[in-house]
Amino acid sequence: MFIDxxxxxxxxxxxxxxMALALVLVWRSxxxxxxxxxxxxxxxxxxxxxxxxxxxxxxxSLPLAIAAGALIxxxxxxxxxxxxxxxxxxxxxxxxxxxxxxLGLLGLIQSVIGLIWGNAFLQYSSPLSAKGFTxxxxxxxxxxQNLFIVIAAAVVLGxxxxxxxxxxxxxxxxxxxxxxEIAQLSGIRVNLVRNIGWAFAGAAGAVAGAVITPTSTxxxxxxxxxxxxxxxxxxxxxLDSLIGAVVGGLVLGVGFAFILQYISSALxxxxxxxxxxxxxxxxxxxxxxxxxxxxx
Amino acid sequence: xxSGLVVSHLKVNYGAIGAxxxxxxxxxxxxxxxxxxxxxxxxxxLIRSLSGLVTPSSGSASWNGSxxxxxxxxxxxxxxxxxxxxxxxxIPELTVAENLxxxxxxxxxxxDVALATQESLSLFPALATRxxxxxxxxxxxxxxxxxxxxxxxxxPQLLLLDEPSxxxxxxxxxxxxxxxxxxxxxxxxxxxxxxxxxxxxLKIADRGVVINLGEVVTTGTPAELVSNTQLREAYLGI
Numbered sequence: 001m002f003i004d005x006x007x008x009x010x011x012x013x014x015x016x017x018x019m020a021l022a023l024v025l026v027w028r029s030x031x032x033x034x035x036x037x038x039x040x041x042x043x044x045x046x047x048x049x050x051x052x053x054x055x056x057x058x059x060x061s062l063p064l065a066i067a068a069g070a071l072i073x074x075x076x077x078x079x080x081x082x083x084x085x086x087x088x089x090x091x092x093x094x095x096x097x098x099x100x101x102x103l104g105l106l107g108l109i110q111s112v113i114g115l116i117w118g119n120a121f122l123q124y125s126s127p128l129s130a131k132g133f134t135x136x137x138x139x140x141x142x143x144x145q146n147l148f149i150v151i152a153a154a155v156v157l158g159x160x161x162x163x164x165x166x167x168x169x170x171x172x173x174x175x176x177x178x179x180x181e182i183a184q185l186s187g188i189r190v191n192l193v194r195n196i197g198w199a200f201a202g203a204a205g206a207v208a209g210a211v212i213t214p215t216s217t218x219x220x221x222x223x224x225x226x227x228x229x230x231x232x233x234x235x236x237x238x239l240d241s242l243i244g245a246v247v248g249g250l251v252l253g254v255g256f257a258f259i260l261q262y263i264s265s266a267l268x269x270x271x272x273x274x275x276x277x278x279x280x281x282x283x284x285x286x287x288x289x290x291x292x293x294x295x296x
Numbered sequence: 297x298x299s300g301l302v303v304s305h306l307k308v309n310y311g312a313i314g315a316x317x318x319x320x321x322x323x324x325x326x327x328x329x330x331x332x333x334x335x336x337x338x339x340x341x342l343i344r345s346l347s348g349l350v351t352p353s354s355g356s357a358s359w360n361g362s363x364x365x366x367x368x369x370x371x372x373x374x375x376x377x378x379x380x381x382x383x384x385x386x387i388p389e390l391t392v393a394e395n396l397x398x399x400x401x402x403x404x405x406x407x408d409v410a411l412a413t414q415e416s417l418s419l420f421p422a423l424a425t426r427x428x429x430x431x432x433x434x435x436x437x438x439x440x441x442x443x444x445x446x447x448x449x450x451x452p453q454l455l456l457l458d459e460p461s462x463x464x465x466x467x468x469x470x471x472x473x474x475x476x477x478x479x480x481x482x483x484x485x486x487x488x489x490x491x492x493x494x495x496x497x498l499k500i501a502d503r504g505v506v507i508n509l510g511e512v513v514t515t516g517t518p519a520e521l522v523s524n525t526q527l528r529e530a531y532l533g534i
Contacts, residue, residue, distance in 0.1 A: 168401055171390075175398055179387045185347065185380070186398040187373035187450055 005261040006254060007142040012229075013253020014153030018208035019230025020237060020245035021160065025201035027239050028177035029194045030081060034201070035102040038227030039109030040076065041205035042220060044069035046117055048210045049124040049218055058126045058214070065210040066203050073202020077195050080105060110220040119220060126214035149211045156207050157246055160200065164242060173197055228269075229256075232276045238286025247287065251275075298360055300324045300486060301346075301454060306355035308338075308345045315341040316352070317510035323454075325360070328480050328487040330501035332494045332521075333531060338510040339490040340382060343458050346488070347379030348372050359454050374402065376453035383462055384439035386446070388432035392423055395431050395442055399449030409449060416445035419475060437468035444475065454486045455479065461493040469493065473500050494532040498522060506531050 019037070026034040034040075048065025052058050084098050128144040164170035175183040176193040184190045208230075209223055216222065233252045237244025255275065256268045279286060301323040308316040316338045323329040333339050344350040346357055348369040357364045359377055369379065386395050396416065400409035417424040420441040426434065431442060440460055447455060457476065461469040477500040479485045491497035498504055498518035506513040506521065508531055514521070521527060 168397075171394055171397060172401060174390065174394075175387055178389045181349065182381060182385050182387055183398065184349075184369040185373065185378070185385070186446060187370050187402040188398065189370050189402075 001261070004140045004142060005257045007140065007146070008261075009254030009257030010250065011142065011146040011149050011253070012256065013250035014150045015208050015212045015226060015249070016229045016233045016253050017246045017249025018153050018156060018204050019226055020233035020249045021157065021242060022201040022205040022208070023230060023234040024237070024239060024242055024245045025197050025204065027234070029173070029197040030077075030098070032081065032098045032102060033231070034076075035099065035227075036076060036105035036109060037102075037201070037205050037230075038223045039106040039113075040069065040072045040202055041209040041227075042218075042223045043109050043113060044072055044202070044206035045124065045209035045213050045218060045223070046113055048206075049122060049213075052124060062210050066206045069206020069209070070199040070203040073205075074195050074199040076105065076202070077198035081198075082191070113220040117220075121217035121219050121222075124210075124213045124218045126211075128214070130215055143215075145211075145215055149215075152207055152211045156204060160204070160242065169193075169196065229253075229272065232272050235276060236279050236286055238288040241286070241288035244286055244288030298325050299358070300327065301357070301359050301488060303342075303346070303357045304355055306342070306345065306352050306357055308341050308350055308352045310341070315510055316345065319355075319507065319510070319512055321505045321512060321515060323486055323488055325486050326480065326484050327502045328477070328489060328500060330494075330497035330504045330518075331488065331490045331507060332497060332504050333492070333507040333513075335492060336509075337507045339492075339507065340458055341510075342507070343379060343456050343488070343490045347377065347456055349379070370402070373450055373452075376451070377456065378447045378450050378452035378454070379456040380443050380447050380458065380460070382458040384436060385443040386431040386434075386439050389430065391428055391430055392434070392442060393427040396423075396427075396446050396449060399446035403450070408451070412449045412451055416448045419448070419478065420445050435468075436464050437472065440464065440468075440472055441475070444472075444479075448479070448483075452485060454488070457487060457489045459491060459493075460489070461491060461496055469496055473497075476500060 019041070022037050023034060026032060044065050047068040048061040051064050052061035055061065080101065081098060084101055126145055128148050130143045130145050132140045132143050164173060172183070172188050172193045173196065175186070176188060176190045177197070180190050208226065212226065213222065229252055230249070233248035234245050236251060237248030252272060252275065255271065259268050259271050303322065304320050306316055306319045319342060331339055331342065341350060345352045346364055348364070348367050348371065352365060359375070362375065364372060364377060396413055400412065403409050422438055423442055423445060426438070431439060434442065460472050460476065464472065473496050476487065476489065480487055489497055489501065498521060501518055503515060503517055504521045505515045506527065513531060514527065521532065
């Protein structure tokens with residue numbers, strides 16, 4: 001029972017990690033909490049759904065949904081955030097305007113989805129079974145689809161980790177997010193690099209949407225709760241740290257699974273917020289957040 | 297056309313405030329010119345407008361005949377104009393090696409990037425032993441060296457240096473200025489050095505431009521400037 005619960009927790013934690021990663025990628029480069037992230041993810045999942053209907057093949061729809069997610073992320077930056085930054089005023093409005101704008105964008109995306117696809121619950125199916133693996137007579141609640149979720153998340157996290165750590169693009173992404181001005185003066189095209197960051201974030205959100213949706217249903221708001229969990233995970237991890245996002249997601253996923261299993265399902269979200277409040281009170285910079293003087 | 301840096305009637309406004317009111321001067325190729333003035337004289341705004349970080353409201357500025365204005369900083373770096381920002385401009389979260397790599401990231405000629413990196417490290421040997429350390433573990437002087445070393449990897453023709461002595465101990469300042477002078481001698485680089493520390497800057501400069509409240513007060517050789525008692529007391533603080 002303990003192992004079963006742990007596996008289920010890892011599966012949902014992996015998804016939270018992906019969503020947290022998407023938030024951290026945008027936060028690091030633009031200092032904006034992208035509330036539109038769940039909207040972007042659900043839109044790319046709808047695109048994946050349409051492609052799977054047309055091709056009858058989930059495996060074709062999955063990479064295309066991820067590509068769509070990257071494109072949507074890039075467009076949100078180009079057509080929306082960059083315009084706001086250009087027109088941005090000074091003072092408190094300048095700080096809060098982009099956040100409010102992402103909330104507005106979330107509403108816009110979800111309304112457009114409602115107009116195109118309606119608000120009904122759709123089924124975006126994967127060929128993998130949602131029934132748990134069976135060992136002898138014992139069936140565990142961890143299915144092939146759950147296993148795929150964990151593998152997909154691990155692959156995405158591994159790719160991002162490699163890119164950030166070992167490639168020139170990763171170095172440019174880190175430099176542009178830590179000190180954009182110095183990066184610019186070193187010859188880095190900060191706007192381009194930032195746009196790639198938005199595309200990566202969009203892709204991470206799209207993977208989350210496309211692998212989790214086959215375990216339930218698709219609707220304009222189907223990823224809203226996932227976003228909340230991803231946000232809590234990102235804050236637990238320190239918002240600035242990619243590893244923090246992953247660990248935050250896994251802690252939350254496993255924590256939720258154990259509470260659901262051993263205490264009560266009614267308590268899961270309450271506990272999420274208690275963890276969040278605890279981290280904010282005891283260690284406001286998150287578990288992996290660094291106390292770095294950005295002007296040093 | 298090798299006309300060097302030519303700044304003509306440059307004017308930069310910050311909102312309603314004219315930080316740079318009307319500045320004209322030139323720097324010949326291979327020359328080291330120090331722009332000197334008190335805090336708030338408009339030195340940093342001037343240098344930021346030459347590297348594309350701030351857009352001037354009027355006037356002109358060109359490097360070897362090509363305009364510097366209305367271009368992005370990363371574009372100007374590609375044209376050989378490199379600005380080392382004020383305050384030990386390194387990225388503290390990255391390692392020394394990564395900070396150095398930034399200077400050559402955009403360059404296609406990787407063989408020359410490797411060569412330039414070697415040259416930078418032989419100019420500042422203290423960095424060579426700390427390549428894997430994070431930049432925030434370096435001392436103030438080492439960070440300034442790192443900032444200069446990174447700029448060198450971009451192979452600048454015109455180096456814009458903003459207050460390299462800021463917050464450093466006198467002995468370290470001397471080392472840094474010796475290194476800056478070396479850049480001109482060894483690489484034939486043109487240097488525009490913006491400094492509050494007039495004495496150190498004038499020691500290595502060919503000419504000095506004294507500015508106050510966004511305007512040029514006077515220009516001259518270090519000897520001329522230092523011998524002018526009135527100027528010394530009013531603007532140079534020496």
